[in-house]
Amino acid sequence: MSKLESHVTVQKRAYYSPPWADVSIIAIAGSSGSGKSSISQAIVRKLNLPWVDSFYKTLTPAQSKLAFANEYDFDSPEAIDFDILVERLRDLKAGKRAEIPVYSFAKHQRLEETTSIYSPHVLILEGIFALYDPRVLDLIDMGIYCEADADTCLSRRILRDVRERGRDVEGCIKQWFGFVKPNFEKYVEPQRKVADLIVPRGIENRVALEMMVQYIERKLFEKSTHHREALSKLEMECKEQPLSERVVVVNETPQLKFMNTILQNIDTDAEDFIFYFDRLASLIIEQALNNVQFKSWDVETPQGNKYAGLVSKGEVSAVICLRGGSAFESALRKTIPDCRTGRLLIQSAYSTGEPELHYIRLPEDIHEHESVLLLDTQMASGGAALMAVQVLVDHGVALDRIVIATYSAGRVGLHRLTTVFPEVTVVVCNILDTQEPRWVEQKYFRC
Amino acid sequence: MSSAPAPTQSVGPEFRSQESKPTATVSVNVDVENVKVLAQTPQLIALLSMIRNKDTDRADFIFYSNRIIRLLVEEGLNHLPVIERNVTTPVGHTYNGLMFQGKICGVSIMRAGEAMEQGLRDCCRSVRIGKILIQRDEETAMPKLFYDKLPEDIAQRWVLLLDPMFATGGSAIMAVDVLKSRGVPEDHILFLNLIASPEGVKNFASKFPRVTVVTAFIDQGLDDKNYIVPGLGDFGDRFYTI
Numbered sequence: 231m232s233k234l235e236s237h238v239t240v241q242k243r244a245y246y247s248p249p250w251a252d253v254s255i256i257a258i259a260g261s262s263g264s265g266k267s268s269i270s271q272a273i274v275r276k277l278n279l280p281w282v283d284s285f286y287k288t289l290t291p292a293q294s295k296l297a298f299a300n301e302y303d304f305d306s307p308e309a310i311d312f313d314i315l316v317e318r319l320r321d322l323k324a325g326k327r328a329e330i331p332v333y334s335f336a337k338h339q340r341l342e343e344t345t346s347i348y349s350p351h352v353l354i355l356e357g358i359f360a361l362y363d364p365r366v367l368d369l370i371d372m373g374i375y376c377e378a379d380a381d382t383c384l385s386r387r388i389l390r391d392v393r394e395r396g397r398d399v400e401g402c403i404k405q406w407f408g409f410v411k412p413n414f415e416k417y418v419e420p421q422r423k424v425a426d427l428i429v430p431r432g433i434e435n436r437v438a439l440e441m442m443v444q445y446i447e448r449k450l451f452e453k454s455t456h457h458r459e460a461l462s463k464l465e466m467e468c469k470e471q472p473l474s475e476r477v478v479v480v481n482e483t484p485q486l487k488f489m490n491t492i493l494q495n496i497d498t499d500a501e502d503f504i505f506y507f508d509r510l511a512s513l514i515i516e517q518a519l520n521n522v523q524f525k526s527w528d529v530e531t532p533q534g535n536k537y538a539g540l541v542s543k544g545e546v547s548a549v550i551c552l553r554g555g556s557a558f559e560s561a562l563r564k565t566i567p568d569c570r571t572g573r574l575l576i577q578s579a580y581s582t583g584e585p586e587l588h589y590i591r592l593p594e595d596i597h598e599h600e601s602v603l604l605l606d607t608q609m610a611s612g613g614a615a616l617m618a619v620q621v622l623v624d625h626g627v628a629l630d631r632i633v634i635a636t637y638s639a640g641r642v643g644l645h646r647l648t649t650v651f652p653e654v655t656v657v658v659c660n661i662l663d664t665q666e667p668r669w670v671e672q673k674y675f676r677c
Numbered sequence: 678m679s680s681a682p683a684p685t686q687s688v689g690p691e692f693r694s695q696e697s698k699p700t701a702t703v704s705v706n707v708d709v710e711n712v713k714v715l716a717q718t719p720q721l722i723a724l725l726s727m728i729r730n731k732d733t734d735r736a737d738f739i740f741y742s743n744r745i746i747r748l749l750v751e752e753g754l755n756h757l758p759v760i761e762r763n764v765t766t767p768v769g770h771t772y773n774g775l776m777f778q779g780k781i782c783g784v785s786i787m788r789a790g791e792a793m794e795q796g797l798r799d800c801c802r803s804v805r806i807g808k809i810l811i812q813r814d815e816e817t818a819m820p821k822l823f824y825d826k827l828p829e830d831i832a833q834r835w836v837l838l839l840d841p842m843f844a845t846g847g848s849a850i851m852a853v854d855v856l857k858s859r860g861v862p863e864d865h866i867l868f869l870n871l872i873a874s875p876e877g878v879k880n881f882a883s884k885f886p887r888v889t890v891v892t893a894f895i896d897q898g899l900d901d902k903n904y905i906v907p908g909l910g911d912f913g914d915r916f917y918t919i
Binding site: 664 | 685688689690691692699700701702718719720722723725726727729730731740744747748751752754755757759762764765766767768770772774775776777799800802900904906907908909910911915
């Protein structure tokens with residue numbers, strides 16, 4: 231909060247911990263060709279989780295030359311950038327976004343681009359030395375060691391390197407006896423002792439695979455239960471209080487009520503619905519823009535008269551909560567045609583009702599924008615909105631720069647949101663006492 | 678001729694303290710019934726600052742004036758008669774709503790008033806729009822009616838009269854006279870404009886006390902050439918030709 235606004239009496243702030251603030255990390259180690267990649271990928275596929283395995287150091291030119299000659303030791307812990315790995319894992323543990331380097335085995339170097347990982351509930355860390363560094367061991371929740379006999383490893387490795395990484399057979403064999411095997415005995419095998427689970431026969435070991443999947447599912451379910459419990463606790467806490475002064479309700483003029491009558495009428499056809507929603511959405515956006523920061527601006531008119539006016543303090547951007555928020559897009563373009571727009575997809579899990587972040591694309595410098603409008607058509611329990619605000623906070627957006635604009639919101643959801651984030655402004659058209667399904671976007675997009 | 682300077686105050690949402698809200702010149706308070714000035718929000722002031730600024734190019738001038746016009750039309754439509762109407766919502770609740778009664782049309786005073794037609798159409802699709810051409814007679818320096826084309830049944834309609842700059846009100850007075858001669862009752866006329874002068878507003882209200890005037894801003898006054906001060910220059914030129 232800026233100094234100027236510190237007079238605002240912040241109501242008793244409730245604490246909200248997003249589900250990703252407590253990520254479980256599962257590390258899978260084992261010798262090259264032991265089947266750890268297959269196992270990780272099988273788990274990732276089954277549970278739809280992100281995984282990390284590209285922490286090789288960028289090679290110096292000399293090392294790169296060795297690598298192309300198959301003489302660089304990728305199978306030594308020296309090749310792994312544990313410092314970066316530990317740093318990224320700590321970021322993820324703290325609920326922050328982490329940039330994961332991408333390593334190209336074909337080019338033997340770290341690529342310019344990175345993959346960003348954000349908000350996983352469970353993270354699979356897979357690598358020959360996943361259980362090697364004691365700092366990593368401190369961060370993980372479960373360590374798995376994959377075991378396979380040497381013949382199997384070598385043959386798998388040759389097949390993989392030739393097919394996927396464009397090497398020749400001689401090179402692979404040279405690497406195997408030069409580095410892989412000695413390193414295995416020296417560094418890889420000792421990890422067996424610190425593992426929680428040892429899986430023989432890799433991917434063929436269906437029993438082990440099932441066990442791990444079940445364990446992870448249980449972990450996920452526990453987390454989801456905790457999160458939902460925390461959400462409903464928040465709900466109870468804020469039921470009694472009046473709405474925050476930062477909840478701005480769009481003036482209920484006769485025109486507004488007339489437009490609402492058309493929108494709320496089940497018999498309104500699609501053409502009218504879209505027209506009146508766009509019209510009303512423009513008013514909501516105009517009202518939201520009244521809550522961004524302005525500064526004084528003296529202008530001169532063509533006749534040379536002075537006028538003491540205002541201008542927006544800085545860039546105003548928008549973040550659309552998909553899918554509902556995109557119904558605001560045409561109104562947004564009419565008000566700020568070149569508004570930079572980020573997108574988030576948060577969906578409630580079908581089985582648990584817990585909000586989950588599925589997709590995120592934000593402007594790089596969003597933390598520098600003067601104001602960020604967060605747009606959604608309906609806000610029921612506020613669970614998705616809480617998550618959306620937390621996502622913006624994790625990306626460095628200050629709370630008092632966030633203005634949420636929505637067509638309708640449940641009273642309980644509004645309470646919950648403004649209790650957790652008292653500095654956020656909410657502009658809403660209709661406040662509801664009961665929860666409604668998301669019918670607005672259904673009518674607007676006609677499916 | 679120019680009167681006292683316009684008031685300056687801090688503008689912004691209520692939850693912010695005075696010190697954290699920037700100050701700006703706001704609309705002059707004119708004690709005339711039936712004059713509705715848009716809420717002096719920071720966003721409206723910022724939009725007005727854009728179109729007043731001499732350095733704003735034509736594309737931006739058009740864009741920002743359209744946004745204000747849209748707000749004016751939305752406010753103007755609030756003054757139409759309504760009737761209660763309950764509807765069933767898609768989730769099966771009853772919504773106690775309302776519908777508008779009666780038919781409307783727009784009448785623009787050429788040429789600048791035509792710039793406001795888009796804003797009207799953005800809110801009311803397929804609205805009928807009549808036109809009136811009034812120009813200053815060079816010999817008498819008085820406004821003179823050159824042309825009009827109005828809907829046949831205009832007497833049965835509510836009329837939104839469009840002219841962005843309300844200086845002396847000479848053209849608006851003549852336009853209202855034309856509308857009245859076609860049978861439109863005075864209280865069925867809403868006059869929408871962006872910037873008004875206190876003199877124009879008072880003069881107009883003394884002639885037509887029952888016409889509702891909706892404006893975004895009442896400026897401090899008129900200069901010796903009857904231009905609004907501070908104003909924004911010639912609206913028609915800035916919108917159409919400069």
